[in-house]
Amino acid sequence: xxxxxxxxxxxxxxxxxxxxxxxxxxxxxxxxxxxxxxxxxxxxxxxxxxxxxxxxxxxxxxxxxxxxxxxxxxxxxxxxxxxxxxxxxxxxxxxxxxxxxxxxxxx
Numbered sequence: 001x002x003x004x005x006x007x008x009x010x011x012x013x014x015x016x017x018x019x020x021x022x023x024x025x026x027x028x029x030x031x032x033x034x035x036x037x038x039x040x041x042x043x044x045x046x047x048x049x050x051x052x053x054x055x056x057x058x059x060x061x062x063x064x065x066x067x068x069x070x071x072x073x074x075x076x077x078x079x080x081x082x083x084x085x086x087x088x089x090x091x092x093x094x095x096x097x098x099x100x101x102x103x104x105x106x107x
Contacts, residue, residue, distance in 0.1 A: 002034045012037040012060045014073075016050040019043050022027045051075075052083030057090070 022040045028065030041049040072091040082092040
């Protein structure tokens, strides 16, 4: 999906955690070239910038020059990923990754 959107839409990645670990994951996946902007929240000033804090989303909106109403956020952890984007007026899309840490069976 990312490769189909790359070049057609502005793409940003917001990820929480220690920068060295997050950069290693991004590099291992080979996805850094698909994003216009990448924000690792701990690089903004520490763990207090991690989701559900709104700062990373506000910075991403400014960097991409896209208003919140025209942004969508895709996340897998509904308890922390969607708090800030919903308050900011972004569309939220829940990605359920079978076998993922936050996967829930639909009944």
